Amino acid sequence: MAKIVTHKTASKKETILQKATELFRQRGFNATSMRHLAGAVGVEAASLYNHIESKQGLLKEICFGVAQAFTQQIEAVESGTGSQAQKVEAIIRFHISMMLHRFEETYVSNRDWKHLKEPHLTNFLQQRRDYEKHFAAIVEKGIEQNEFGKMHPHIAVLTILSAVRGIEFWQKNKRGISTNDMENDLVQILINGLAFKQPE
Amino acid sequence: MAKIVTHKTASKKETILQKATELFRQRGFNATSMRHLAGAVGVEAASLYNHIESKQGLLKEICFGVAQAFTQQIEAVESGTGSQAQKVEAIIRFHISMMLHRFEETYVSNRDWKHLKEPHLTNFLQQRRDYEKHFAAIVEKGIEQNEFGKMHPHIAVLTILSAVRGIEFWQKNKRGISTNDMENDLVQILINGLAFKQPE
Numbered sequence: 584m585a586k587i588v589t590h591k592t593a594s595k596k597e598t599i600l601q602k603a604t605e606l607f608r609q610r611g612f613n614a615t616s617m618r619h620l621a622g623a624v625g626v627e628a629a630s631l632y633n634h635i636e637s638k639q640g641l642l643k644e645i646c647f648g649v650a651q652a653f654t655q656q657i658e659a660v661e662s663g664t665g666s667q668a669q670k671v672e673a674i675i676r677f678h679i680s681m682m683l684h685r686f687e688e689t690y691v692s693n694r695d696w697k698h699l700k701e702p703h704l705t706n707f708l709q710q711r712r713d714y715e716k717h718f719a720a721i722v723e724k725g726i727e728q729n730e731f732g733k734m735h736p737h738i739a740v741l742t743i744l745s746a747v748r749g750i751e752f753w754q755k756n757k758r759g760i761s762t763n764d765m766e767n768d769l770v771q772i773l774i775n776g777l778a779f780k781q782p783e
Numbered sequence: 784m785a786k787i788v789t790h791k792t793a794s795k796k797e798t799i800l801q802k803a804t805e806l807f808r809q810r811g812f813n814a815t816s817m818r819h820l821a822g823a824v825g826v827e828a829a830s831l832y833n834h835i836e837s838k839q840g841l842l843k844e845i846c847f848g849v850a851q852a853f854t855q856q857i858e859a860v861e862s863g864t865g866s867q868a869q870k871v872e873a874i875i876r877f878h879i880s881m882m883l884h885r886f887e888e889t890y891v892s893n894r895d896w897k898h899l900k901e902p903h904l905t906n907f908l909q910q911r912r913d914y915e916k917h918f919a920a921i922v923e924k925g926i927e928q929n930e931f932g933k934m935h936p937h938i939a940v941l942t943i944l945s946a947v948r949g950i951e952f953w954q955k956n957k958r959g960i961s962t963n964d965m966e967n968d969l970v971q972i973l974i975n976g977l978a979f980k981q982p983e
């Protein structure tokens with residue numbers, strides 16, 4: 584049942600996805616109706632279904648789009664060269680860039696993934712667990728090589744992922760701190776935080 | 784219009800507050816009705832009003848109870864002795880202990896404060912801003928005294944507060960990591976992260 588997707592259909596779908604991302608971010612997935620979405624796109628609610636399958640389908644695209652971006656980046660980092668600290672730094676900077684440049688979809692994915700239906704929910708959680716496992720393996724290697732101090736790699740990963748999500752609060756109140764300074768301070772705190780420290 | 788509060792009334796109120804905290808945590812403030820609360824307490828919905836004013840009043844007690852605990856602790860730390868690093872460590876450990884031992888109210892306060900009505904909303908946000916200002920002042924002093932590296936104190940505070948909130952995820956999946964290890968690793972990462980580092 585292949586559909587012929589014309590250019591016009593494809594770009595309309597893009598618009599709908601973008602508006603849906605904005606609305607989900609502002610109102611939450613549950614509180615966003617097809618009627619809200621139609622209003623934002625500027626069409627009748629019924630005609631949305633010419634372009635998309637369902638609200639659930641939109642959420643799926645958002646969540647898996649974000650998950651895929653993170654998975655691709657960590658795979659590139661793993662197969663690249665550099666110390667484990669450099670690899671962790673590249674991962675942190677990628678998380679920051681997602682929070683800065685793909686904020687709405689990253690935010691929706693972080694918060695609304697729980698509304699995914701099966702089998703997508705299980706699939707999404709599996710991707711997230713895999714990601715964390717790969718991330719923890721890089722930290723673990725850094726500990727073994729004495730680049731990082733002795734710690735549970737999963738606590739390091741948790742600390743980094745949580746700290747990066749806090750950028751959301753900086754975005755609401757920047758206090759005159761530039762994007763560049765925010766990014767560098769955050770990287771400094773987290774990378775120094777992991778570093779092996781000579782006993783005094 | 785002073786009310787005579789008997790011992791029985793006071794303890795019933797405690798029970799209601801506790802059940803409300805559990806329900807708000809599980810369902811969210813908006814999705815919790817007085818009927819749910821009555822069911823959890825084991826009374827008729829109408830009779831709840833003999834003990835409490837409103838759902839809003841319960842949220843107010845939860846949020847301001849948590850805010851007060853943090854404010855009292857930071858004031859005690861400020862007026863105490865010790866290096867700035869020791870002070871920051873004491874603050875981090877207090878946040879962790881709130882996440883461990885007063886988890887439900889801390890969680891509700893973190894997420895549902897936005898449902899507070901005026902003037903409580905403004906008051907709560909003011910308390911939170913004051914808290915962050917006091918916290919940032921301790922970090923700033925540590926930077927001036929070369930205990931900590933050069934950074935924006937507010938980014939340090941944001942990183943710490945976000946990292947500590949991540950304990951919620953450890954609580955969902957501990958991966959065999961003990962409370963003690965989690966706490967010590969988190970403190971190590973954050974305190975080392977702030978530390979002044981001799982240029983290499």
